[in-house]
Amino acid sequence: MAPDGQGAVPVTDPVFDTPVTRAYGTRLPVVAGGLMWLADAQYVSAAARAGIISFITAASFPEPDRLRAEIRTCRDLCGGAPFGVNVSMLPKLIQGEQTEQVFRLIAEEGVRFVETSGRNPEAYMPILKEAGITVLHKVPSVRYAVKAQSVGVDMVSIVGAECGGHPGMDMIGSMINAALAERRLTIPFLIGGGIGTGSQLVAALAMGAAGVVVGTRFLVAEEVAAHPNYKQALVDASELDTALTMQTVRNTIRTLRNETTDLVSKLETENPEIGIAGLMPYVSGKIGREAYRTGDVSRGMLSAGQSLGLTDRVEPLADIVAGMEREAMAALARLRPVGV
Structure with a gap:
């Protein structure tokens, strides 16, 4: 879109023709990663219309009939544009x-x-490959990406320590992940974690990535089915307003800093052996889900990454994507000699 959302960008630069756009049939090599409770048919189809791809989170629709219905609704809303489904597996069966x-x-x-995410998808690869499904596996660091490559996934997304949600235990930053992936992988990889501008997209492509994964930056999209007060809290927050907790149970999570994160941090400091059972009354996903419904962000573990510093207003997802494209084109212009 144009700067005021008044029309489509007429030309897509050839630099954006990558294994990601070719695999998905999208205009830009940007993936809107699955968002628990929020990545529904409305959000995912908005991504499709914006020229990128997103994934319905299957765990948000635990009843099979509901998931099937959401997939069918999304297909209708996409009108032939690509979309997918996110399956987040628990670390252990x-x-x-x-x-x-x-x-x-x-x-x-x-x-x-x-x-896919959460654990090695190897056991399910025969089902997926037999159905002709392209598999993008999400990991927190390159060592897991190498393993995913060995079991036959088509692409990997590597989300660094800056990401919202679960950055893993290695806590490797996105820049290092990108450099290591370029050396160690032969399949296409995407970089996520703190990604929210077009200049970062260009940087990732320059480092060998086939695209980027964006989560937090898109949480303020109009199509996200969450209370306006929740989105405004993200707009008002900065890159300094996240907290890391749950390291004691080896399930590190980066979320919006609030009363719950302060309490959980205190509990973990005072009792490192507290265990997941002791934390669950405060970290249950049901508590966080209420924030999306009510707009009260004082309680619950609300996944958010350091790209909170880039969430400056609530607007249509297509406008956010268009802004990233303009930023990417400006970054490319800075790199190219005049007249090239």
Whole structure:
């Protein structure tokens, strides 16, 4: 879009023709990563119309019929534009887990793209490959990306320590992840964690990435189904307003700093052996979900990365993406000699 959202950008620079855009059929090599409770058909289809790809979070629709209905609604809203489904697996298989059934449902619905995370997807690769599904696996550092590559995923997204949500235990920054990935991987990789500008997209491409993953920067999109007060809190926050907690249970999470993060940090400092059972009354996802409904951000673990410093207003997702494209074009112009 033009600066005021008054029309489409007429030309896409050839530099944006990458394995990501070719795999997904998108205009820009940008992935809007799955957002728990928030990446629904409205949000994902808005990404599709903006020229990028996003993923419905399957865990947000735990009943199979609801997930199937959401996929079908998204397909209708996308009008042929690409979209996918995110399947976030727990770090360890637990009794009663329905991951295999979810993958089979996705395949039955003819979904062509899947984003996986949480643990090694190797056990499910035969189901996905038989269905012709392109698999993007999300990891927190390059050593896990190397393993994912070995089990046959098509692409990996590596989200650094700056990211909202779970940056893993290694806490490697995005710049280092990109440099290491360029040396150690042969499949296409994307870089995430603190990404929110077009200049960062250009930097990632220059470092060998095929694209970027964006989460926090898109949380203030109009199409995100969350209370206006929640979005305004993100607009008002800065890169200094996140907190890391839950390191004691080896499940580090970066979230918006609030009363809950202060309390959890205190509990972990005073009792490092507290365990997940002791933390659960404060960190349950159900508590955080209420913030999306009510706009009260004082409680709950509300995933947010350091790109909070870039969330300056609430606007349509297409306008955020268009702004990133303008920034990318400006970055390219700075790099190119006059007349090239």
